[in-house]
Amino acid sequence: MFRRRADREFHDAQLAGQAMLQMHANWPAPDLTAPAAEPAAPAHGGGIEEVPDFPPPDLRVPSRHEVEGLMMRWEQPLVVDGEVRECPQCGAYRDWIVFSMRDDTIWLRCRAGHNTAEPRLDPAWYNRNSGPVDHFHPTLDDGLRHLGH
Template sequence: MFFRRAREDRAFREAQRAGYELLLRLQATQPWPDCPEPTPQDPAAEEVAVPDFLPPELRLPSRQEVAGVMMRWQQPLVIDGEIRTCPECGAYRDWIVFCMRNNSIWLRCRAGHETGEPGLDAAWFNRHSGPVDRFHPTLEEGLRHLGH
């Protein structure tokens, strides 16, 4: 009984495949009766395509157009289980974290000492930073905006 059912299923699948192949051949050779053939339009009759880009004054600069992105990190910065401290003054909180164009990470303490941080990368910065709320023409204006 089981083998008879399997043979019937196989025969049904083969009939489906044959019907599908026949349908594809018919569609390739005959146009559909309900659908008229598309008529080519002359280019002058077509509407002029309007670009959907924002005007230049509303566009944000791309990542390649800015020198870097910065965020404030007020709590102690823990990297690989150790609290990061400034090598010059020993500060361990209230950092400004910079992600530069080359995806390197730099830290700046409240006293203005800057040091590279090889233990962090751009992926870490992107996970922990919020949306960009402002663009500043100079580093000093950005630091002033973040309270440094």
């Protein structure tokens, strides 16, 4: 009983869809051979009006390839491949600065200022875990100061 009603509803929906397709098939095609209307000439004189750059140069940010690298703070312990990452020099295991460099390497800096490469991380990991870029700094020291190191 329910199967017949479902089959009938499905058949009615198919007929309605075919009618709609037939209706669209009977519409006239647009006239693509007619030339497009000529754009109106500017009122202030002949020639092409130059559009200023958008956004203005003072509002543009550098691209990723124009900066030496990106940095973010990582306050909790850093777990890589199931192991807590420690600084090889001082044994610190939290409060890192993570650098993603232009050459696609990841570097870690502990609170004591020791730098070490982390080959098990890549820029994709950095992009997944970092937020949007909120500041650009002219020097490394300015960036570290901004992040509290």
